[in-house]
Amino acid sequence: MSVILKTEKLRVEYASRESRSGTKVALNGLDLEVRAGEVFGYLGPNGAGKTTTMNVLLGFVHATGGEARLFGVDVREPIARQRIGYLPELTYYYKFLTAEELLRFYARIFGIPRGEADRRIDSLLKLVELEHARSRPIKTYSKGMQQRVGLAQALINNPDLLILDEPTSGLDPLGRMKVREIIQRLKSEGKTVFFSSHELGEAESVCDRVAIICQGELKAVGKVSDLVAQYQCDLEKLFLKLIGYQPQGVS
């Protein structure tokens, strides 16, 4: 299987007043590989560097060192983002637009012809069950509906790689189930999914491989079953062990 997402010795430093050296290392020599067709879970506690990794992959932040490539193209090149879909953790969309207008806008950005865009918008709105609300401004949507619009926009270009930033956070159990179903469906269509999450159970159920990151460093990477076998504990205990959590005794 070909590698479609690759980072090599990726290093990101931020200016920080708190640090004595004046900089804070967010990512420290991160090596990561995501292969075509797999669902890859990117796990880590808050502040571990998950979002920074995504920021680098999407071109929001420029790496201090190392390199990151999508489909073999440096992430700083806009063309690297032609074949990806991105779903942010929260719904960051133009609230004055309707779902249909938003999808049409993104379709135009990808240079999708009008007829094809119409067809895709119809099928995506059907997929995320928002057909009935297609002409309503997004500001009138519930949180779950907004998250589903987000998913639709991430899929508008029929991407080969989907980057999902905590896609189920803040959703009710039904919403989570639907997102999981969509991820499974995308996997069955041969798409690659790279998603970050706190939900270890979710990762266990949908991921082919996971990576655990802590303090900007990669702690473990591999199939869930292999990791569990290697460390001889369940994923939760493994996660806590790798991030250095020491349970305190209850007196």
Added chain:
Amino acid sequence: MNNVLAISGIVIKELYRRKDFYVLFVLTALITLLLGSVSFFNDAKIARYLKEVCLLLIWISSLVIAISTTARQIPAERENRTIFPLLAKPVTRGQFIMGKFLGCWLACGVALVVFYLFFGVVSESRGRGDSSAAGLSATAAATDASSKTDEHDHAAAGSEHHNEHETPETTGQRSVVLNYVQALWLHWMMLGVVTAMVLLGSVVLSAPSVSITISFIGIIGILLLGEHLNKVALRQPQPLQAIIYTGYFLIPHLEWFDIRDRVIYDQPAIAFGDCGLATLYAIVYTGLFLFLTWFVFRRKTLTL
């Protein structure tokens, strides 16, 4: 270019879905019509005060629209985080800047057309005879000026030559229309520079309120004092004189684009060559500010 147009389309949609423009237009129309309904010494032919007030309101409204719309574009994108899904698509930061600029500028252009149509209706409804009469001399002078400066541009100058079958009244009206069109065009060009300046300000100063206030002060300052800075400089001791003079040559002279007096007082239309040079000047400054905006924004870290 497709991405630029798509982003600008969103900006225009935002503007016409917000109420700012409608409020300002209704306010302008209301004040103008209210003043138009006042009878001064039972003389219905008095028109220039109405033109003056209407154009002043149009200028204020256009600056408010241009500055407030532009200044909040990038900060709002960052604050609402709509910039992240957008830049996660194959959109460069340069295209993003250009799209924002084009959207704001085109939106201002649409607003200006509506405002100037209203102005045309108001001024035509008052003192029509006077304008036409004054327009006669205006056309003659414009033709003269055009032929002087645009000797090579026969097409442009030729369009101004009187036709044997044309009545003086039609020629006068045409000159008035030409004056309005020039005023609208130059106003729009100036808003291009203003939009680019404010966009730069909004990247440097990320708080929209600060950016709006500073932009307003800077732009009003240039409009009121820009042309007089050289006179002020001459009265100052060195090195203040050199500093002010440098500022005078560096700032964009937005006051050139304000030809309200020429419209109000039925002055001859500006020669096409001068109009073209002013347009070129506006394009150069707009390009410069857009380049600076891109330069500042291109390496800016955007964090979720």
Added chain:
Amino acid sequence: MRRASPYLVLGLLLTICFAVATTIQPRTRAWSDRAKSGDVLKMLLGDGRRMFANHFFEQADVSFHSGYYPSIFDRREQPGKTAMASGKDEHDEHDEAAHEKEMAFRGQPRDWIEAFGRHFRVTEHTHLAHGQEREILPWLRISAELDPQRVDTYTVAAYWLREKLGKIKEAEEFLREGQRNNPDSCEILFELGRLYRDGRHDPQRARNVWELALRKWNAQESGKAEPNYFQLEKIAVHLARLEEEAGRFSRAISLLELGKKSSPNPDALQKQVDEIKEKMRARESAPQAPAY
């Protein structure tokens, strides 16, 4: 009770506000003139309205020059009378030359920015004519609304209304309004006299008004260290002309003598006195009609 308590607090606060307001209100009248004023503009702007009035008066002059007007940066010294205002007075070629000189404020451009910028400005010094003078009137009206004590506004507007636009009725109404606001103004009375003489062709009313103006001048100016003799001369000379036309030669002569004291051109007035004296002699030497 818990539900009602916010409403009770609100009611209590409103009652306190009302009580405080009724207590303070009579005192505020003593604090400033502004509070006492029944005029909305005065109440809103205070004495700042005079500044606006001045701006609008100048705007009328800008309009009179079709936008060709010096900015504060172009004026080397404080400008004298506006062209619009001086237009209503008799003036000679010397005045016009001085005005032309004053308005030649642009000079040679100092640099290419200034030179190019002039293409977009009004660069020709002209005055409104052929009835277009009406365009200055709204600004004068607004100026008068803002500062009713500014006498110039009434006299200038009345002059253009009467002299160029033939609107005698409107000019008289405006002057009367000015007189109500400035009951002691000799200038307004003088302008009113001109309106009666030239517009209404009613020399008797003009005479009454000018006599009143003369009395007011004496009452106000004569005791001053530097009386306004220019005003006195205007009234005296115009009144003298009326008296001469009415055949009251000795009164005309005494008025001209009064005018001579303050005139920059006393010889011209002396010439007029001599002419009237000649007329007097001719009348005295003329044969009396036989009484039947």
